[in-house]
Amino acid sequence: MIARITPAPLSGTVPAIASKSVAHRLIIVAALADRPTHVLCNTTCDDIEATAGCLEALGARVEAVADGFMVTPVAAESDRPHAPTLDCKESGSTFRFMLPVACALGSEAIFTGAERLGQRPITALTDELFAAGCDFDGIGGFPLRTHGRMRPGRFQLPGDVSSQFISGIMLAAPIFGHLTEILVTGRIESKPYVNLTIQALKSFGVRIETERIALADGTQGTLFTVPDVVYRSPGTVQVEGDWSNAAFWLCAGAMGGSPVCVDGLSLTSAQGDRNILAALSRFGAGVRRSTDAATIQPDKLVGFEMSAQDIPDLVPIVAAVAALADGTTVIRDCKRLRMKESDRVATVTDTLSRLGADISIDGDSIVVRGKPQLKGGEVDAHNDHRIAMMAAIAATRCAGEVTIRGAEAVNKSYPLFFTHYRQLGGQVSFEEGRSWHQSTATCCI
Numbered sequence: 001m002i003a004r005i006t007p008a009p010l011s012g013t014v015p016a017i018a019s020k021s022v023a024h025r026l027i028i029v030a031a032l033a034d035r036p037t038h039v040l041c042n043t044t045c046d047d048i049e050a051t052a053g054c055l056e057a058l059g060a061r062v063e064a065v066a067d068g069f070m071v072t073p074v075a076a077e078s079d080r081p082h083a084p085t086l087d088c089k090e091s092g093s094t095f096r097f098m099l100p101v102a103c104a105l106g107s108e109a110i111f112t113g114a115e116r117l118g119q120r121p122i123t124a125l126t127d128e129l130f131a132a133g134c135d136f137d138g139i140g141g142f143p144l145r146t147h148g149r150m151r152p153g154r155f156q157l158p159g160d161v162s163s164q165f166i167s168g169i170m171l172a173a174p175i176f177g178h179l180t181e182i183l184v185t186g187r188i189e190s191k192p193y194v195n196l197t198i199q200a201l202k203s204f205g206v207r208i209e210t211e212r213i214a215l216a217d218g219t220q221g222t223l224f225t226v227p228d229v230v231y232r233s234p235g236t237v238q239v240e241g242d243w244s245n246a247a248f249w250l251c252a253g254a255m256g257g258s259p260v261c262v263d264g265l266s267l268t269s270a271q272g273d274r275n276i277l278a279a280l281s282r283f284g285a286g287v288r289r290s291t292d293a294a295t296i297q298p299d300k301l302v303g304f305e306m307s308a309q310d311i312p313d314l315v316p317i318v319a320a321v322a323a324l325a326d327g328t329t330v331i332r333d334c335k336r337l338r339m340k341e342s343d344r345v346a347t348v349t350d351t352l353s354r355l356g357a358d359i360s361i362d363g364d365s366i367v368v369r370g371k372p373q374l375k376g377g378e379v380d381a382h383n384d385h386r387i388a389m390m391a392a393i394a395a396t397r398c399a400g401e402v403t404i405r406g407a408e409a410v411n412k413s414y415p416l417f418f419t420h421y422r423q424l425g426g427q428v429s430f431e432e433g434r435s436w437h438q439s440t441a442t443c444c445i
């Protein structure tokens with residue numbers, strides 16, 4: 001799908017969609033609990049559906065209801081499907097969470113996935129699962145077939161590849177009902193996502209202990225201890241609003257001519273991407289917080305230096321703001337962005353420079369020198385939802401029209417993106433095949 005945008009500033013209020021990170025975790029934990037759980041979740045997306053599909057393949061029921069999902073846990077081992085196929089589609093979270101879950105359940109399973117997922121890092125996780133008694137055919141791509149049952153014990157993972165490995169072992173651990181230790185070496189990058197996992201387990205009665213420990217090589221590590229208890233459902237859980245996707249609108253507020261508000265957000269959320277408010281405040285934008293909403297008012301923006309270590313998913317949209325801020329913005333520690341749905345160091349830089357930004361790569365940093373306005377042009381979403389959304393928001397400050405090829409990539413996390421874009425006054429039309437139309441109904445909802 002091609003989206004064609006006529007530049008216009010965004011203004012007004014949109015509701016936050018459900019956090020996909022929180023939804024993955026709560027649906028998985030609910031499917032491993034002692035009784036059914038009502039997961040309140042106001043929206044869905046391709047990635048959440050991938051996780052739901054994998055759980056159903058393992059024998060759980062994840063039934064869509066008006067306000068979310070009714071999750072009935074996986075059946076007893078004798079009633080589970082034999083060698084089910086778990087299609088993770090393009091979702092890194094789904095693959096890295098469901099692999100240890102399937103291994104802990106002892107389910108021989110066939111994992112599949114699409115696009116770049118087969119090339120994204122996995123061996124630090126499969127090595128640990130192998131050491132714990134599992135075996136794999138097809139590591140390094142799809143299909144990946146698992147054999148054997150993972151034993152509880154101590155797992156060791158690096159902190160600087162993907163926090164999803166740590167979250168995956170944590171989510172699986174209560175299946176054992178035995179004490180499980182996860183030792184993470186080095187600094188944990190994307191650490192707020194590990195905190196989200198700890199929070200999800202806690203809501204099902206599993207309290208993880210965290211301690212810093214000295215390692216034999218003189219460095220410090222983090223030891224997570226998952227107690228010897230199983231998941232107990234509280235009956236109903238709520239998926240909170242998504243800060244990672246709200247960030248696109250909040251940044252549009254900073255870049256445009258009028259305030260933009262996102263409501264339905266927890267201002268005390270453990271989501272690291274809540275730090276978009278701190279980043280926008282550092283740029284100089286006006287930030288207004290209320291109990292469940294954030295409003296950003298445009299102001300004179302000035303670049304600054306920041307690290308992407310804990311907020312990788314904010315980088316595309318922060319780079320777009322930087323492209324319009326006075327002076328230079330340096331976004332450090334972007335190495336792991338190369339292994340997302342696209343190589344985001346390259347695709348952020350390529351896409352924004354095609355739109356007229358002054359942006360370059362310096363090692364693992366993205367360096368942006370701001371300009372008063374961008375020129376517009378034609379870009380490709382590189383099959384990456386965050387690149388498509390970044391381009392659509394940058395388009396609001398371009399002099400000329402912006403064409404985004406592959407704009408349907410938004411469906412991975414935010415099928416309602418262009419509906420909300422229009423609600424805020426954005427001017428977009430779509431081309432599929434040869435016909436143009438003004439509705440997103442067939443392609444985005």
Ligand SMILES: O=C(O)C1=C[C@@H](OP(=O)(O)O)[C@@H](O)[C@H](O)C1
Nearest residue numbers: 021093162163164190193312313
């Ligand atoms: O656990 C999660 O929900 C996520 C963790 C992050 O990945 P990494 O830990 O690989 O950085 C993030 O980029 C991804 O979008 C979602």
Ligand SMILES: C=C(OP(=O)(O)O)C(=O)O
Nearest residue numbers: 090091092093094313340
């Ligand atoms: C990287 C992302 O997700 P995942 O790792 O789950 O594919 C994302 O949503 O930007």
